[in-house]
Amino acid sequence: MSLRLLHTSDWHLGQHFMGKTRQAEHQAFCAWLLEQVRQHAVDVLLIAGDLFDTGSPPSYAREQYYRLVVQLHEAGCSLVVLGGNHDSPAMLGESRSLLAQLGAQVVPGVAREPDDQVLLLNNRDGQPGAVLCAVPFIRPRDVLTSQAGQSAQDKQQNLQQAIAGHYRALYERALVYRTELGLELPIIASGHLTTVGASASESVREIYVGSLEAFPTNAFPPADYIALGHIHRPQKVAGFEHIRYSGSPIALSFDEARQQKEVLLLQFEAAALHTVTSLPVPVFQPLASLRGSLKELAAGIAKLAAQGTPERPVWLELQVNSDDYLSDLQGRINALCEGLPVEVLRIRRERGSNVASLTGEARETLDELGVEDVFNRRLQQEALDEEDIRRLQQLYRQVLEELPEGR
Incomplete structure (x- = not known):
């Protein structure tokens, strides 16, 4: 057989x-x-x-x-x-x-x-x-x-x-x-x-x-x-x-x-x-994550743009690690991407809280998030260390497990 x-x-x-x-x-x-x-x-x-x-x-x-x-x-x-x-x-x-x-x-x-x-x-x-x-x-x-x-x-x-x-x-x-x-x-x-x-x-x-x-x-x-x-x-x-x-x-x-x-x-x-x-499996939608200063990101974005097309732009996550103080960070990054087949879905500042920056109509709404996603978003807004976050996530899931099915 x-x-x-x-x-x-x-x-x-x-x-x-x-x-x-x-x-x-x-x-x-x-x-x-x-x-x-x-x-x-x-x-x-x-x-x-x-x-x-x-x-x-x-x-x-x-x-x-x-x-x-x-x-x-x-x-x-x-x-x-x-x-x-x-x-x-x-x-x-x-x-x-x-x-x-x-x-x-x-x-x-x-x-x-x-x-x-x-x-x-x-x-x-x-x-x-x-x-x-x-x-x-x-x-x-x-x-x-x-x-x-x-x-x-x-x-x-x-x-x-x-x-x-x-x-x-x-x-x-x-x-x-x-x-x-x-x-x-x-x-x-x-x-x-x-x-x-x-x-x-x-x-x-x-x-x-x-x-x-x-x-x-x-x-x-x-x-x-x-x-x-x-x-x-x-x-x-x-x-x-x-x-x-x-x-x-x-x-x-x-x-x-x-x-x-x-x-x-x-x-x-x-x-x-x-x-x-x-x-x-072939890549049907290119994704990439870049980290560095604005100058380093500019070079990386230009290089990654070769993987995209106007119909299928590269989705990007950018983490800025040395220009965190800039108040017009979003505008500067938009300028770097102008005319390139890339789309920035998220910008992270290495110091301070993460800033979700979505272009165009790319916005997260509650109906796109699960209950646990909402809970985790709320945790990210607190000044907690990894151990505290892990402990709170554990307690949260234990509460869910103990709820009657369907609640």
Whole structure:
């Protein structure tokens, strides 16, 4: 038996980036991805969480998703979608029965019946190719019962054990299922969480704060491949070839701008992982972050302008580190950019508070920010050190976790 699977994650369809929509980038990515599916005769596309950026994505983002399902079906490729911490289980789950008619399997959250998370993956010939332990983002309430009087350390240990137990139970069911089929098939597991040693970026929102900082690698089951999401930088985990984050397909923050984004093409042969091939994703919207004096920024902006066009200007973040005293900083930077295919989305002053400077109609509004984003914006206005900010963020998330669902 053989199977070709594309591992990807963290698309964040519907994201607004400092007032800018990512719709065109995501559309270009989907077109490129479909070409890879056809070129490499991919059997299954796996999206390991955070398909959408919010639990209530805009209509165009949903349309992109549904259109892709149809196009993958026409290309002979099955789809598996797992819920992430940004996704709404209710929203993802509402269309799962309909999408199943088009070869899409959706696991929006931890299922009541564990068997619903053990999926058979067929190749394009309809033959069994692998068994998937489909693990989405696990919320503490999915696997734990809250107990009064527990310390943060107790909560962390209990949640880690509960998640490890969930993986173990699914893996054991997968072994039984494989035996019942009478076939030697590889077992794949997934996850949407932070693992020990993973390198994140500023666009990754911490999860499990106060309960679980990072899941240990040795707590994963001995699956043939573990497809992870949540961390946006593509990477192996603890150096293992078979435990990987695919990363996000587009840069979701300025500190990701220099990353080479990718999707991972997996080839399974004879019940084992045969090869892992990185398919580099083209840059559909150039982003760049520059730091220096106005003179240094002028040279950097002129150089970066070569990457842009009038139709697709380079989005810039500028940090001024020696001319902070200038009161007309915005005007001076506008003069530097005049006539160039660049657009400044944010200006940071190295000393003092950050100044969000958006050109044209690029303005952040409350409906483009999540609740946690608003809270973090408020923290930035206070003279707090990093430890105080981290502690307040932890307390804030603990309060949210303890609220009844739906509040």
